[in-house]
């Protein structure tokens with residue numbers, strides 16, 4: 043047994059784990075304090091009225107914090123980290139939870155416009171005060187919504203496939219939606235992934251061209267009316283009238299939080315799919331490599347390698363140059379090969395004979411600049427219909443690739459594969475060494491040792507999640523009697539020691555979701571500990587791990603079957619009989635000391 047165990051804990055993960063629970067509260071490790079930083083409806087920009095759930099307007103929501111916070115980042119404005127810009131994705135709206143008395147068959151135009159304003163992102167200054175983070179007015183504060191102009195850039199910008207009657211140039215899109223995860227770039231901008239954009243587009247059934255219909259279907263766009271019925275109020279959501287509008291979503295967007303007047307960008311060079319997010323690393327030769335997962339059962343992991351090189355510094359010139367790097371490069375998709383015989387992968391998650399789920403992999407190029415490597419696809423078609431291009435080249439279908447992030451300490455890449463109940467079911471792909479469980483309910487965490495600008499990598503599974511008493515789980519080889527149960531990993535982040543922090547969405551073990559920390563090197567590799575749990579029905583996302591403060595987004599509290607604003611299943615955070623409000627929470631040590639040390 044490792045000598046260090048129990049005597050000198052890995053810095054950053056030394057806390058007493060929170061037990062699984064179903065409380066309607068954020069429950070933190072002992073010795074930590076918490077505070078709600080900002081809630082749905084709280085003011086962001088000047089003139090925002092006080093939130094009143096019974097008197098909502100689109101004009102108010104455009105100035106207030108949006109709905110369903112997912113990714114968050116703290117962009118430091120000073121070296122001590124006392125002032126930060128909190129940048130947050132507002133992934134999606136659930137109208138039945140937002141509007142008391144909501145009529146699903148007949149939303150009002152105002153309700154629809156409120157939903158457009160509740161999507162997008164918020165930028166808000168937060169100041170550290172006695173541990174807590176307090177929102178403040180500032181010149182940076184900004185709301186980005188579904189009506190904010192974006193510039194489409196990169197090799198597919200202006201493509202015929204991106205033109206609509208409102209934008210015959212194919213270069214200007216109103217808004218961003220379903221922004222799930224994201225990251226902070228080394229040059230200080232925010233990347234954010236447009237994920238489940240399919241659900242906003244109506245009337246795919248009325249499209250007659252078989253190629254167009256197949257492309258829509260590969261992205262999950264089928265059927266007639268949408269749940270939200272936005273198509274009644276703006277024809278751009280109606281594919282019968284605007285068949286290309288759906289092609290203008292599903293991108294990685296880049297936002298400059300330091301310039302509130304800047305036009306955000308959609309980067310076509312990173313491909314179009316259900317981007318969970320995107321995160322970059324800088325190579326020794328100063329090129330930018332961006333990793334991104336396509337969050338769908340049996341979809342793929344991608345990377346992009348820039349042609350250009352990062353300019354150091356934060357001058358306006360350097361920043362402008364660096365913000366162009368994601369416009370030109372090579373887009374690849376991943377193929378995983380196991381090193382154990384297929385006969386040793388039995389679909390239960392039992393370790394193969396060599397004691398590890400591991401192997402090698404290859405990045406298969408799809409397109410570079412304006413050149414396509416996929417037979418039958420133009421470069422525009424690779425970038426815009428990326429899933430169909432990747433289908434052609436033998437990429438490995440994964441168990442829902444969520445967040446993928448480079449570890450700034452050890453350089454390896456970590457990807458959460460959240461779950462895939464359909465793995466191995468009739469008509470679907472069976473297990474392989476990288477996705478080793480049939481009916482994978484609890485997900486796993488992948489670790490990649492990548493030659494960042496090259497086409498080869500080595501990989502292994504760090505965690506095969508679930509109840510540690512289940513023999514089909516694996517915790518990096520650590521003693522399973524000491525770990526916290528973990529299910530459905532979604533977001534990943536790192537502290538300054540390189541420990542991996544994981545949030546979960548959809549805990550299939552029956553207790554609430556939460557935030558976990560796990561060392562990835564040394565004798566405690568695999569020792570998963572739960573740091574906090576979130577209220578009933580909520581998912582935990584957007585973890586930010588700083589030296590003396592952790593923030594998490596509590597998304598969709600109370601979102602359980604049968605609940606609504608008229609019948610709430612949670613009263614967090616305001617208590618009493620209130621309707622739950624998605625919120626950002628800060629957590630710090632009671633004595634102000636470093637997170638995860640004592």
Ligand code: FEO
Nearest residue numbers: 222237318337444
């Ligand atoms: Fe929006 Fe993949 O979670």
Ligand code: CA
Nearest residue numbers: 381382398400
């Ligand atoms: Ca193996």
Ligand code: CA
Nearest residue numbers: 222223444532
């Ligand atoms: Ca997610």
Ligand code: CA
Nearest residue numbers: 532547581583
């Ligand atoms: Ca999620």
